[in-house]
Amino acid sequence: MPTYRPGPVSLALAVLVALFLLMPLLAVIPVSLTPSRMLAMPTGELSLRHYRSLIEDPRWLDSILLSLRIGIVSSILSTVLALTFSLGVWMFQPRFTAALVGFVLLPMVVPPVVSAVTLYFLLTSVSGLTSFFGYDTWLGVAMAHSVMTVPFATVLILVSLSQLDRRIDLAARGLGASVWERATRVIMPNIKFGIVTAALLSFVLSWEEIGVTLFITSVNAITLPRLMWMGLRDNIDPAIAALSVILIIITVLVLIARSLITRRKASA
Amino acid sequence: MRGTLSDRMGAALLMAPLLLFLILAYAWPFLGVVKWSFTLPTPGLGQYHALLTDELVQSVFIRTLRIAAIVTVVSVTAAYAITVVWVRGSPVQRVLAEFCILVPFWISVLTRAFGWVALLSNRGLINTWLQSIGFISEPLTLVRNEFGVIVGMSHFLIPFAVFPLASAMRSLDERVLLAARGLGSSRMRTFWTVFVPMTRSGIIGSALITFVFSLGFFVTPAILGGGRSVMIAELIYLRIFQSPDWGLGAAISVVLVVFVGALMALLFRYVKPKQLV
Numbered sequence: 001m002p003t004y005r006p007g008p009v010s011l012a013l014a015v016l017v018a019l020f021l022l023m024p025l026l027a028v029i030p031v032s033l034t035p036s037r038m039l040a041m042p043t044g045e046l047s048l049r050h051y052r053s054l055i056e057d058p059r060w061l062d063s064i065l066l067s068l069r070i071g072i073v074s075s076i077l078s079t080v081l082a083l084t085f086s087l088g089v090w091m092f093q094p095r096f097t098a099a100l101v102g103f104v105l106l107p108m109v110v111p112p113v114v115s116a117v118t119l120y121f122l123l124t125s126v127s128g129l130t131s132f133f134g135y136d137t138w139l140g141v142a143m144a145h146s147v148m149t150v151p152f153a154t155v156l157i158l159v160s161l162s163q164l165d166r167r168i169d170l171a172a173r174g175l176g177a178s179v180w181e182r183a184t185r186v187i188m189p190n191i192k193f194g195i196v197t198a199a200l201l202s203f204v205l206s207w208e209e210i211g212v213t214l215f216i217t218s219v220n221a222i223t224l225p226r227l228m229w230m231g232l233r234d235n236i237d238p239a240i241a242a243l244s245v246i247l248i249i250i251t252v253l254v255l256i257a258r259s260l261i262t263r264r265k266a267s268a
Numbered sequence: 269m270r271g272t273l274s275d276r277m278g279a280a281l282l283m284a285p286l287l288l289f290l291i292l293a294y295a296w297p298f299l300g301v302v303k304w305s306f307t308l309p310t311p312g313l314g315q316y317h318a319l320l321t322d323e324l325v326q327s328v329f330i331r332t333l334r335i336a337a338i339v340t341v342v343s344v345t346a347a348y349a350i351t352v353v354w355v356r357g358s359p360v361q362r363v364l365a366e367f368c369i370l371v372p373f374w375i376s377v378l379t380r381a382f383g384w385v386a387l388l389s390n391r392g393l394i395n396t397w398l399q400s401i402g403f404i405s406e407p408l409t410l411v412r413n414e415f416g417v418i419v420g421m422s423h424f425l426i427p428f429a430v431f432p433l434a435s436a437m438r439s440l441d442e443r444v445l446l447a448a449r450g451l452g453s454s455r456m457r458t459f460w461t462v463f464v465p466m467t468r469s470g471i472i473g474s475a476l477i478t479f480v481f482s483l484g485f486f487v488t489p490a491i492l493g494g495g496r497s498v499m500i501a502e503l504i505y506l507r508i509f510q511s512p513d514w515g516l517g518a519a520i521s522v523v524l525v526v527f528v529g530a531l532m533a534l535l536f537r538y539v540k541p542k543q544l545v
Contacts, residue, residue, distance in 0.1 A: 004445040006352050007455045013349035018368040021426060024383025025375065027393050031386045039389065041396045081286040088282030092275050104286060107294060111484025111528055113501035114521045117508065122297035147293050150286065179278045208376035211486050228378050232491055241386065244379040251374045
């Protein structure tokens with residue numbers, strides 16, 4: 001069967017776009033190897049000092065640990081909330097489902113800067129109540145990140161529920177299973193993949209979140225993107241280039257692994 | 269399905285935590301922001317009046333609309349070029365195109381903005397190279413202006429523009445294209461008179477998504493604009509943190525939400541949500 005393939009002009013244009021997309025990612029590699037203390041292209045000798053400073057400078061290490069902690073807590077919180085909500089929607093199909101799901105998806109649709117102002121309002125108004133929760137605390141950041149990631153987790157879990165055969169739940173129900181047993185022993189094992197994906201996506205989104213974090217932190221809760229931001233705005237620190245190279249390599253490896261796994265699944 | 273009392277109880281118990289969480293942590297504080305816009309510094313419509321008369325605010329609004337429009341045209345055009353190959357190319361071309369789309373998509377906005385700083389700044393890759401071959405003597409100003417902002421934002425938004433286009437291109441009937449070619453139409457003519465019109469819904473969806481995203485953009489303009497080409501989102505940040513005028517920041521936020529809401533309503537009138545994924 002003949003197929004309609006792109007011609008030479010289309011291919012040439014696509015190559016230009018591909019170069020445009022990859023260029024800034026490749027540009028950080030030479031910068032990360034510069035021996036200079038400022039942003040510059042290496043002239044002659046190369047150095048790994050900026051990679052070393054990521055481990056030796058306590059500021060970078062502290063931020064990495066803080067971002068990990070916030071990412072894990074907010075990912076657990078948003079996955080649990082998204083899971084219970086989605087189970088309720090799927091098992092009971094209540095009235096006004098569309099409106100309720102629409103409400104839950106709001107933080108994904110509203111411009112991030114408006115969500116940032118909103119969460120800033122929330123955290124500054126509760127700041128006086130306790131010292132560990134509010135503006136510029138790690139728990140406040142974790143909660144704010146959950147608000148921003150829970151719509152994505154909900155979408156992923158709802159999508160994997162929509163592919164589930166309702167008859168297995170009906171069978172469990174007919175055999176007298178309680179709501180708890182149906183949820184934990186029948187439905188959840190069948191959407192494991194969706195739950196894990198939702199947790200991972202929530203973690204990644206929190207790990208790289210900057211728009212909201214800028215509004216709700218100042219000197220105490222310096223997450224990794226917040227530290228990168230400070231280094232980018234003031235005096236550009238080439239350690240950011242080293243960190244970027246590491247993050248790019250991780251992303252590429254994960255994407256290659258994922259495409260290998262899906263290919264194996266498709267061929268099996 | 270039976271709507272027994274215990275069913276309704278179960279649904280309420282399962283759905284309540286997330287709904288309560290978002291009401292307390294999102295809806296209630298949003299109403300607080302709306303309240304700020306009417307009460308700070310003095311009660312009344314003063315902040316909204318200021319929005320209509322303040323020249324700085326208006327110039328920022330106009331700049332934001334202009335940049336968003338340019339970025340939309342650039343991103344949708346570029347996305348179209350690479351999506352054609354991703355959807356209709358040979359198997360190897362498809363894998364390569366997918367790699368070029370998904371790798372930037374998954375990399376954080378900060379890393380990507382930093383990549384452009386490394387390329388475009390005065391001591392960056394492009395200026396260093398152009399100077400070393402003697403093409404220019406003084407570095408070109410490529411960042412800290414609108415050019416840098418447009419380049420960085422387009423780079424961020426191209427992958428988002430790809431998805432609606434790809435779904436439109438996947439769903440079109442290939443036989444129509446082959447028929448046009450079989451009847452003697454050239455490649456160019458088939459593309460412009462058959463292929464492009466058949467992906468119209470994808471183009472509209474992709475343009476609206478890109479435009480809506482560009483309106484509220486913060487990180488890329490702040491880094492690549494260097495404070496010289498301030499967009500709405502950065503103006504909100506400055507009004508809240510640098511020249512504390514919370515009322516004005518809140519009023520701009522409210523206007524932005526209303527504007528984006530109207531655009532989204534328009535989007536769903538033309539495109540079914542399914543076509544966007």
